[in-house]
Amino acid sequence: MPNFNHNFDIQSVEVTVGRDTIKLETGLIAKQADGAVVASMGDTRILATAVSTKEQKPGISDFTPLTVNYKERTYAAGKIPGGFFKREGKPSKKETLSSRIIDRTMRPIFPEGFACETNVTAMVVSADPNNDAEILAVLASSASVVISSIPFNEPVAAVRIGRINGEYIVNPTKEEQALPECDMDLTIAGSAQGILMVEGGAKEVEEESIIKAMEVAKPEIDKMCAAQLRLRELAGKPKFEYVVEKLPQEVVDLANGSFREEAKKILHAFSDKQTRDLQVAQLKKTFTDQLTEQYGDNAAIYAGIALENIMYEESRNLVLHEGVRVDGRKPTEIRPLSSLVGYLPRAHGSAVFTRGQTQSLAVATLGTKDDQQMVEGLEDTSYERFMLHYNFPGFATGECKPDRSPGRREIGHGELARRALLPLIPSEEEFPYTIRVVSDITESNGSSSMASVCGGSLALFDAGVPMKSPCSGIAMGAISGEGKFVVLSDIMGLEDHLGDMDFKLTGSRKGITAFQMDVKLKTGMPLDVLRQAIKQATEGRMFIMDHMEKTIAQPRKDVSPYAPVIYKMQISVDKIGAVIGPGGKNIKRITETTGTKIDIEENGVVTIAAANAEKLTQAKAEIEMLTAEPEVNKIYKGKVVSIQPFGAFVEILPGKDGLLHISEIAKHRINKVEDVLKLGEIVEVKCVEIDNNGKVRLSRKALLK
Incomplete structure (x- = not known):
């Protein structure tokens, strides 16, 4: 029983999600945080906290300074960390990916212009193997902000959707996810208004199944959002106020004059990213020069923001009103494709895949079982036989920046590409190699993760990996306005930035293998728009796959001579x-x-x-x-290991010897074994009998002429 000497004001709510009951509690743990919630499902417990500086960062920014950290405490599973220091170290891949899922779900919900430094931390403090900590962490993180004084438009939540034998299951257990019949594993997040984020993999499922999974998930998300609002009624704080710095009206008016027309000319005249960026930079300098006298050091900042706003508006208008994109393409058009394999002579498999101004140098390496990646989880330790690592150096976008270890984005993109190819990788029984693919992005103008999927598939074919099928991927976008939506195929970097959705789809000709979606609209994306996007994505993927199969149609018959x-x-x-x-x-x-x-x-x-x-x-x-086992009538070359008065023992196989009786040594009668054989001598003998006890009888005489 609790023995409290403090006057804790503990408040809680419960909600049933799928087959599970979830409890949200506040008031006992971490009371000095602006918001703190413990979410429970089974024996899994997540402590989520939210804190903020309550002071806007100086300047004008459309970026929310949000930091999300998902942490797994090993004590949650009754374990002590390995290694010399015996404490948790840098974030694991699982922690990094879970942090990204929480961040991507929550970020669109913060109010526009909110620029107070905000930290959300979700700690797994008790881990039940049957209940998904990641899903609970999304809920707890959202609830911690909802009850805090930090401005947040509305609650968000997530569920995991699996499909077993055609039945959709909300929050399947680990055992259910591991079943061969489970052909889908999606994390779907959203608000009461709509779906905001989807992440997951599948075993070549049909396109409509993704929409069906969202339809199953939405009512469960709604229930969790409602539970957070109930908790806010019990324990919520008033939201603090903040002031959003805006562009001076004089700057806006000047930008909307001659500079808007110049920006429109640049958009229409230059489809190449580098040339367009150079023209925009020159226009920004001219604008800055006009503002410097009045605004001093802020002139360049104001000019940059004003021009970016114009480019944003005009690029969207171009699509909505004229059906043309910034680079001159139609909404369904794919950028020019180029690919080649066998580019690196000593690599086991290599490919260069180029789509527009995005390029991946993908390399496949084959190794042994010793090369498998050990993955230490909270509950158990597993091994990854197939790895995919994504690298994004600064030179890919012409930037001069330090070369650091992979960040969250690189880890996330690599995992998406790995998930895309994994269902098509042959089993260890079929192909006993450990496989590593590295995608080095050598050029980038959007959709580099999808270039990694296409390049990785080509490199695996070049390496002789007998994949079930090639795999292609495409990034889709959408622009909304004036009551309509335009879906864009194969988006480039600018369209990713200015669009309302970033939606990536990968798969074979048979079906979908991986899916990732982020929606910027707070209302989510209508399902009919998503249906159109999936249909358009499938058409685009097939076009890309046709191109890939012209480069290499089948995996090579043999692996590289340089492979083990x-x-x-x-x-x-x-x-x-x-x-x-x-x-x-x-x-x-x-x-x-x-x-x-x-x-x-x-x-x-x-x-x-x-x-x-x-x-x-x-x-x-x-x-x-x-x-080997001795065989009757088989001839062996053996070593004399022992000499006895009645014969010699000859080792015919490692650790296996037989009796060569004195009567079987020679055709003539001999009195002493030593007259014919010496200890250590190699002698040719024939196995003539193996008795019921496994004893072997040999003959030398049977081989003599």
């Missing part, structure tokens, strides 16, 4: 000890003499990895010798 040669063989479980030898003596000798890597599983599956076929054959022969 891997062979799997089955031995009897009771022979594992014989292969390993006392203290690992045998396996160490084989690996050292042949230069191979050998992995033996508990079920007797032996995997041999060698630099070439000759070394592999040598190692395989050694293992076969160690595991």
Whole structure:
């Protein structure tokens, strides 16, 4: 029972979501945070807190200074961290991806112009393997801001949707997600007004199933949003006020005069990003010069914001009124495509995929089981056999910036591309290699993650990975206004920035493998618009896939000569000890003499990895010798290991010897074994009998003429 010496004002609400009951509680933990909520589902507990500076950052900005951190405490699962320091270190990939999901869900809901530094932290403090901490963290994070004094337009929430044998399941358990029949895993987030964010993967599912999953998710999201409003009624704080700095009216008027016309001319005349950016920079300088006398150091800032607003408005008007995009394309048109494979002669597989001004140098590398990525989770440790790493250097956009370790964006884009290709990767039984794909973005003007999917698929084909199908990806956008929506195929960087949606779809000809959507509209995106976007995306993907198949239609028959040669063989479980030898003596000798890597599983599956076929054959022969059983009528070359008055014992196989009776040594009668044989001598013998006890009887005489 609680033993409180404090007067805690604990308030809570409950809501049923799918098959689970979720509880939101505030007033006990972290009371000095502006907002703090503990969300519970089963034995999973998330502590989410929200704090803000309550002071607007100086200047004009359309960027919300929001920082979201999702953290998994190992004590939540009753574990002590590994490593020397025995404490949590840098964020894991899972923590980074979950932080991004919370951020992408909440960011569109903050009021326009809100520029107070805001931190939201979601900590997993108790982990139940059956209940999804990430989904609960989205809810808890939103609730912590909803009850705080931080301005926030409305609650948001998320659910996970799985599909097993055609049935859609809200928040499936880990066991259900792992079932082979589960062909969909989507995280869907939104507000009472609409769907804002979707992230997930699937096993080549039909397009309409994504819309159906959203329809299943929406009522559950609504219930969680309503629960947060109930909690706010019980424990909410008044929202603090803030002042949004705006452009001086004189600057707006000047921009809307001659500079708007100049901006429109640039948009119509220059479809190339670099040329257009250069022209805009020159226009900005002219504008800044006119403002400097009156506004001093703020002149360049005001000029940049005013011109950006004009470019935003005019680019959207171009699409809405004329059906033409900034680069001259129609809404459904794909940028020019180029691709080649085998670009890097020593790599196991490589491809260069270019779409417009976005380019990926994708490289596939094949490795052994030792190369698998160990992933330490809260509940268990797993291994990734297929990895995809995405890199975005500054030179890809012509920028001079320091080269740092991968950030959240790079990790997120890499995971999206990995998820896209994963369902098409052959099983370990079919293809016993560990596979790593690296996508180095060498040029970028939008949709670089989708270029990574296309380039990665080509590189895997070039490496001889027997994929089930090629995989293509496309990024879609949408622009709304005057009561209509225009869906854009294959968006470039400017369209990503000025549009109302960023929607990425990947898959094979059969169906969808990965899906990611972020909507900037606070009302969400209407489902009929999403249907059109999915249909348009599928048409675009097929066009891209046609191009890819002209470059390489099938995976290469053989892997690269520079890739390791891997062979799997089955031995009897009771022979594992014989292969390993006392203290690992045998396996160490084989690996050292042949230069191979050998992995033996508990079920007797032996995997041999060698630099070439000759070394592999040598190692395989050694293992076969160690595991072989004597066969009657088979001739062996054996070593005399013991001499007795009645005969000699000859080792015909490693660890297996037989009796060569004195009467079977020669055709003539001999009195002493030593007259014919010496200890350590190699002698050719024939196996003539194996009795019921496994004892082997040999004959030398049977081989003599």
